[in-house]
Amino acid sequence: MYxxxxxxxxxxxxxxxxxxxLADFFGFDRDAARIVWLLLTLFTAGFPGLILYIALWLLMPVSDGR
Structure with missing residues (x-):
C-alpha cells in the first residue's frame, strides 16, 4: 500500500x-498551485500567505527523491 x-x-x-x-500531495498541477497561492496571498494582504509559506518551508521535510 502506498x-x-x-x-x-x-x-x-x-x-x-x-x-x-502541496500540488503533488493533493494531485494538482504545480503551476496552478503556485498561481492560486500567489492570488490568495495577494488578496489576503500578503502576510498570512507569507507566514504560512515560511512555516511550511521550515516544517515540511525535504523529499528523499522517491
Missing part, C-alpha cells in the same frame, strides 16, 4: 518547493 507524504520537492521548484509539494 502512503502519500507531504514533503517539499527538490525538482522543478521556484523558491523552496512548498507549492510543488
Amino acid at each position: 502512503n502519500k507524504r507531504l514533503v517539499r520537492v527538490t525538482d522543478n521548484v521556484w523558491i523552496a518547493g512548498v507549492c510543488a509539494g
Whole structure:
C-alpha cells in the first residue's frame, strides 16, 4: 500500500518547493498551485500567505527523491 507524504520537492521548484509539494500531495498541477497561492496571498494582504509559506518551508521535510 502506498502512503502519500507531504514533503517539499527538490525538482522543478521556484523558491523552496512548498507549492510543488502541496500540488503533488493533493494531485494538482504545480503551476496552478503556485498561481492560486500567489492570488490568495495577494488578496489576503500578503502576510498570512507569507507566514504560512515560511512555516511550511521550515516544517515540511525535504523529499528523499522517491
